[in-house]
Amino acid sequence: MILNASGCLDALSAPDVVRTLDAFVTKTVTPVPREGNAPVRIAETEVGMLNSIGLANPGIDRFLSEALPRLLELGPPVWVSVGGFAASEFADLCARLDDTGADVLELNLSCPNVAAPEEEATAIVTAARAATGKPLYAKLAPGLPDLPAVAEAAAAAGADGLSLVNTIRGLALEPASLTPILGTATGGLSGPALRPIALAAVHAAYATTGLPIVGMGGVETGAHALELIAVGASEVALGTVLFADPGAPDRVREELAAEASRHGFDDPLAARGAAHASVARPADAR
Amino acid sequence: MTPSRSRNVSPSRLRVVAVEAVGPYALVRLRRRGLEPGFPGQFFMLRPRGPLLPRPMSLCLAFGGELGFLVDPIGPGTRALAKLETGEEVDVLGPLGNGFDLDVDRPLLVGGGIGVAPFPYLSERLGSPPALLGFRTARHAEAAALVPNAEVVLEPTYVTERLEPGHDVLACGPEPMLEAVRRLAPDAQLAREAPMACGYGACYGCAVEIDGRLARLCVEGPVLGGRVRGQAPAVAGTVAAA
Numbered sequence: 327m328i329l330n331a332s333g334c335l336d337a338l339s340a341p342d343v344v345r346t347l348d349a350f351v352t353k354t355v356t357p358v359p360r361e362g363n364a365p366v367r368i369a370e371t372e373v374g375m376l377n378s379i380g381l382a383n384p385g386i387d388r389f390l391s392e393a394l395p396r397l398l399e400l401g402p403p404v405w406v407s408v409g410g411f412a413a414s415e416f417a418d419l420c421a422r423l424d425d426t427g428a429d430v431l432e433l434n435l436s437c438p439n440v441a442a443p444e445e446e447a448t449a450i451v452t453a454a455r456a457a458t459g460k461p462l463y464a465k466l467a468p469g470l471p472d473l474p475a476v477a478e479a480a481a482a483a484g485a486d487g488l489s490l491v492n493t494i495r496g497l498a499l500e501p502a503s504l505t506p507i508l509g510t511a512t513g514g515l516s517g518p519a520l521r522p523i524a525l526a527a528v529h530a531a532y533a534t535t536g537l538p539i540v541g542m543g544g545v546e547t548g549a550h551a552l553e554l555i556a557v558g559a560s561e562v563a564l565g566t567v568l569f570a571d572p573g574a575p576d577r578v579r580e581e582l583a584a585e586a587s588r589h590g591f592d593d594p595l596a597a598r599g600a601a602h603a604s605v606a607r608p609a610d611a612r
Numbered sequence: 613m614t615p616s617r618s619r620n621v622s623p624s625r626l627r628v629v630a631v632e633a634v635g636p637y638a639l640v641r642l643r644r645r646g647l648e649p650g651f652p653g654q655f656f657m658l659r660p661r662g663p664l665l666p667r668p669m670s671l672c673l674a675f676g677g678e679l680g681f682l683v684d685p686i687g688p689g690t691r692a693l694a695k696l697e698t699g700e701e702v703d704v705l706g707p708l709g710n711g712f713d714l715d716v717d718r719p720l721l722v723g724g725g726i727g728v729a730p731f732p733y734l735s736e737r738l739g740s741p742p743a744l745l746g747f748r749t750a751r752h753a754e755a756a757a758l759v760p761n762a763e764v765v766l767e768p769t770y771v772t773e774r775l776e777p778g779h780d781v782l783a784c785g786p787e788p789m790l791e792a793v794r795r796l797a798p799d800a801q802l803a804r805e806a807p808m809a810c811g812y813g814a815c816y817g818c819a820v821e822i823d824g825r826l827a828r829l830c831v832e833g834p835v836l837g838g839r840v841r842g843q844a845p846a847v848a849g850t851v852a853a854a
Contacts (some may be wrong), residue, residue: 573622
């Protein structure tokens with residue numbers, strides 16, 4: 327139940343880290359290769375990290391011929407994150423992955439520049455659903471004006487689960503020059519600042535959809551992971567913490583078991599939804 | 613509970629022996645425990661308590677059970693490293709990346725500013741070859757004492773004004789210096805620098821232009837050019853040799 331967040335681990339550079347995960351999620355694959363954004367691509371702030379990588383990836387052709395066969399040999403189930411600029415592109419990517427060994431397809435619906443997110447989510451998930459029988463998870467950005475509505479739209483269109491949340495837009499300045507550090511000025515903020523935002527998103531989506539949810543956003547410890555499960559996550563993904571600590575999956579898994587046990591849960595997943603008033607808690611919580 | 617299915621990939625927690633001032637820089641000396649020093653030019657990710665992300669530092673010295681890192685305290689991460697006190701602990705991952713190719717006939721180390729950081733260890737491994745080091749001020753040039761056989765120049769003189777042909781140049785310093793060195797010595801091995809969040813290929817943050825394309829410096833570098841070969845053993849399986 328410990329995964330990596332898409333884009334936060336390169337399996338072929340760090341196979342031993344991947345083997346500590348319960349499933350590996352790829353960087354987002356797009357229809358054509360993308361070199362990514364010009365540097366500077368990362369910046370650290372007091373509350374998190376900004377990135378502007380720009381979906382660097384080899385494109386679906388080379389992903390299928392070169393990367394995926396090697397990823398499947400590593401052991402853990404492989405979730406493939408896909409991204410496009412139109413529903414037809416998502417459908418094409420899903421169709422091409424349909425007869426591969428990928429376990430789950432994650433639809434990166436996190437583009438923040440969409441005018442009508444519910445309609446967009448409906449269109450993309452409907453098209454992807456028609457193209458593949460594989461489980462589909464919709465990954466959403468936390469800055470949506472009405473995240474539960476988009477989550478419901480994805481569920482109604484056939485999504486099997488949700489991945490919550492992607493980064494939120496931020497900007498950092500070079501103190502001396504007062505100019506943006508990142509080459510693209512703004513980027514995605516991850517790390518500790520995202521934690522309460524992720525909790526709110528998972529809390530809302532669990533209440534409205536009841537779908538399985540991969541919770542992610544600023545998780546550094548087992549206690550953080552248990553909180554995400556308590557608001558409704560069925561899996562937990564690690565992102566920024568992997569950069570400082572590639573040993574985080576094993577550590578967080580151990581801490582999570584201990585933390586759940588301390589709260590009276592036999593299994594961490596028994597805590598799922600415990601933050602919602604309607605969910606029964608263990609009688610002896612301490 | 614899923615049992616761990618792989619080797620340990622966590623950073624090592626190393627104890628600070630001492631932090632010594634070297635001009636405006638800080639030499640952070642750590643008890644190395646089982647950590648290997650690796651090849652000169654390889655780097656380690658150092659994370660003191662405080663900053664979210666670790667900082668990439670090339671190894672400066674390896675002696676007597678210690679690893680030494682020369683730090684220029686210019687930002688929150690490097691300042692936290694420079695302020696470490698004896699007995700405190702630092703998380704250290706490495707050695708990472710590809711170091712210098714040591715199979716050279718007439719080595720000359722060319723460095724500028726904090727770019728001299730990998731040279732003490734490199735000099736030791738190459739048998740104290742000549743070095744040409746440039747600094748902004750006499751105070752910065754105190755770091756030259758760490759490098760045997762060094763000729764020092766101060767601004768406004770640049771190292772490239774003293775660079776004679778006929779050497780195998782191994783260089784580390786600011787980008788404009790490296791570019792100028794490469795124009796004079798096209799086969800020079802250049803140790804480059806980029807902001808990095810992870811150091812092991814995960815974050816894609818350290819992309820630099822290499823041969824006209826963007827590539828991750830931590831995986832393909834940090835030493836580039838010349839006859840450099842991927843020579844880093846995969847550290848805890850976390851880094852693929854380029």
